[in-house]
Amino acid sequence: MPDEREAYLGIDLGTQSVRALLVTADGTVLGRGSAPLTGRREGNRHEQDPGDWWDGVCTASRQALKGPHRPRGLAVCGTSGTVLLTDTAGHPRSPALMYDDGRAADEAAQARGAGLRVQNTWALPKALWLMAKYAPTRHHTHHSHHPHLHLARPTPFRLAHQPDLIVTRLTGEVPPTDSSHALKTGYDLEQDTWPYESLAELGLPDGLLPDVVRPGTPLGEVSPEAAEATRIPARTPVVAGMTDGCAAQIASAALRPGSWNSVLGTTLVLKGAATTPVHDPTGVVYNHRAPDGSWLPGGASGVGAGVLTAAFGSADPTTMDARAASYEPSGAVAYPLLSRGERFPFNAPTASALLLGETANDADLWAALLQGVAFAERLCLDYLHxxxxxxxxxxxxxxxxxxxxxxxxxxxxxxxxxARVPEQTDPALGMAALAAHGTGAGPLPEVAERMVRITTTLTPDPHRTARFAEPYARLIDELTTRGWLPPPVATHAHARLSRDTTT
Structure with a gap:
C-alpha cells in the first residue's frame, strides 16, 4: 500500500489546453495548472505548432507545483493520432497533424490496400502524408535491420506522437513511444510488433517509427534543464503514458471488465474494459492494451461539445442549459458532427452534420445539440452491444x-x-494514477480506485427515457437512409429501445 501523502503529476496535452494535476495516492489534489493551446483549422486540415506544447507544459507545471509538494513520478497523455516529424534528436521538422486532420485519405486507402485496418484520420496515413511533403525522396530498398525485410533506405526523420516530443524535452533523450499512442500508427497490439511487411509495402523508410513499450514503463528522469523550465524536480521519474481517451478512462477507474467510460469533451470517446479484444470487421472499434495486458476496447466519434462552441461562441452554458430544459424533446433531431466524416459508431467519411426539423429559437437549438450528442452516445453503446x-x-x-x-x-x-461522475474528470488525473503505478504503487486498477473519487450517481428517469425514444428512432432511420449506418446495426438499435441497455 503506497503512502497516501505521496504525490504524482499528470500532464494532459488536450486540443484546447495543456493541463497539469498534482495529486496524492488517495485522490487529494495538491496543485493544478493549465495553459491555452491554439490550432489552425481549415476544411479537413487541423494543425498545431508543437513548440506551443512545451510552452504550455512549462506554464501548467509551474502553476501546479507552486506549493511545497513534489511528485514521485509523472506521465503524459496526448490526443490520439496526433503526429509530427522530428529529426533524430527529437527537434520538430513539421507542424503537428492533429487527431482529426483528414487530409491523408488517399494514404489511408493505400494502407488499407496493404492489409492494414486504419481510418482516414489515424496516424499511419498522416505519417505517409508527412513524409511525402517534408521528406520526398526516391525510395531505394536496402537490407533492413529487421530480418528478412527490405524497407526503403534509412531516413534522418523520426515520427513522433504528441507526448514523445514532451518526454524528449523533459528527459533530454528521444524515448520509445507507448503502445497506446502507437496503435493508430499501425502497431499490432496482439502480436506486440510493428507490421513490418505491410510497412515495407507502403515504402516507409527504415528508422522512421519508434520503438514501443507498454504504458507505465520507466522512460527516464527529468533533466536539470527541464527542471528549471517546469519546476518539476530534476531526476523525477517519467513513465510512458497513454492516449487522452485512455487517460480519462483511468481517471474514471473504469478498468474492470464490463466497465465503460464516456469521455465528452470537444468530441466523444467511449472506452471500456474486457478480458479479450472486441473484434470489429469494420475497424470502427479498436482495442488499446492496458499495462497488465488486458484490453481496453472503444472508439472515437466526431460529435461532441465542440459543436456548442462552434454554434454559440462564448454563450454561458449554465444559462443555456436552463433554457434548453423547456425543450424535451427538441423540435429538431440533430447529429451534431464537428467536422465532415464520422468514425464511430459507424464509418462514413462523407457524413456531415444534420438537423431534422426546425428549432423554435436558440434555446431549442442548444437542446437539439445536447440531445443529439446523447443520441450518438447511445448509438455507440448499441453498436458495442x-x-x-x-x-x-x-x-x-x-x-x-x-x-x-x-x-x-x-x-x-x-x-x-x-451513470457515475467522479470529482475530477480530467485526463491528467489518469496520468497521475499511471505515474503512481509505473513507480511501484501497485496494479493500475487498484491505484485508480484509490485515487478516483465518485461524487455523483445519476439514475435515469424512465418517463424522460420514453420521451426521447421516438426522436432517437427517427435519427437511426435517417442515418440508415443516408447510407451511413449499416441496416443490421440500425435493427439492433431499434430492438434495444425496448430492452435493458445495461446487459
Missing amino acids: HLGAPLDGPLTFTGGAARSEYWNQLRADILARE
Whole structure:
C-alpha cells in the first residue's frame, strides 16, 4: 500500500489546453495548472505548432507545483493520432497533424490496400502524408535491420506522437513511444510488433517509427534543464503514458471488465474494459492494451461539445442549459458532427452534420445539440452491444462536458442507464494514477480506485427515457437512409429501445 501523502503529476496535452494535476495516492489534489493551446483549422486540415506544447507544459507545471509538494513520478497523455516529424534528436521538422486532420485519405486507402485496418484520420496515413511533403525522396530498398525485410533506405526523420516530443524535452533523450499512442500508427497490439511487411509495402523508410513499450514503463528522469523550465524536480521519474481517451478512462477507474467510460469533451470517446479484444470487421472499434495486458476496447466519434462552441461562441452554458430544459424533446433531431466524416459508431467519411426539423429559437437549438450528442452516445453503446462487447459494469462520465449537471442527467435518461461522475474528470488525473503505478504503487486498477473519487450517481428517469425514444428512432432511420449506418446495426438499435441497455 503506497503512502497516501505521496504525490504524482499528470500532464494532459488536450486540443484546447495543456493541463497539469498534482495529486496524492488517495485522490487529494495538491496543485493544478493549465495553459491555452491554439490550432489552425481549415476544411479537413487541423494543425498545431508543437513548440506551443512545451510552452504550455512549462506554464501548467509551474502553476501546479507552486506549493511545497513534489511528485514521485509523472506521465503524459496526448490526443490520439496526433503526429509530427522530428529529426533524430527529437527537434520538430513539421507542424503537428492533429487527431482529426483528414487530409491523408488517399494514404489511408493505400494502407488499407496493404492489409492494414486504419481510418482516414489515424496516424499511419498522416505519417505517409508527412513524409511525402517534408521528406520526398526516391525510395531505394536496402537490407533492413529487421530480418528478412527490405524497407526503403534509412531516413534522418523520426515520427513522433504528441507526448514523445514532451518526454524528449523533459528527459533530454528521444524515448520509445507507448503502445497506446502507437496503435493508430499501425502497431499490432496482439502480436506486440510493428507490421513490418505491410510497412515495407507502403515504402516507409527504415528508422522512421519508434520503438514501443507498454504504458507505465520507466522512460527516464527529468533533466536539470527541464527542471528549471517546469519546476518539476530534476531526476523525477517519467513513465510512458497513454492516449487522452485512455487517460480519462483511468481517471474514471473504469478498468474492470464490463466497465465503460464516456469521455465528452470537444468530441466523444467511449472506452471500456474486457478480458479479450472486441473484434470489429469494420475497424470502427479498436482495442488499446492496458499495462497488465488486458484490453481496453472503444472508439472515437466526431460529435461532441465542440459543436456548442462552434454554434454559440462564448454563450454561458449554465444559462443555456436552463433554457434548453423547456425543450424535451427538441423540435429538431440533430447529429451534431464537428467536422465532415464520422468514425464511430459507424464509418462514413462523407457524413456531415444534420438537423431534422426546425428549432423554435436558440434555446431549442442548444437542446437539439445536447440531445443529439446523447443520441450518438447511445448509438455507440448499441453498436458495442451489437459486437458482443461486455456492458454489464458501471458507466462513468468524464471530460469537460461532465461539469454540466443538466447534460449529465439528460445523457443518463437518453442512455437509459445509471451513470457515475467522479470529482475530477480530467485526463491528467489518469496520468497521475499511471505515474503512481509505473513507480511501484501497485496494479493500475487498484491505484485508480484509490485515487478516483465518485461524487455523483445519476439514475435515469424512465418517463424522460420514453420521451426521447421516438426522436432517437427517427435519427437511426435517417442515418440508415443516408447510407451511413449499416441496416443490421440500425435493427439492433431499434430492438434495444425496448430492452435493458445495461446487459
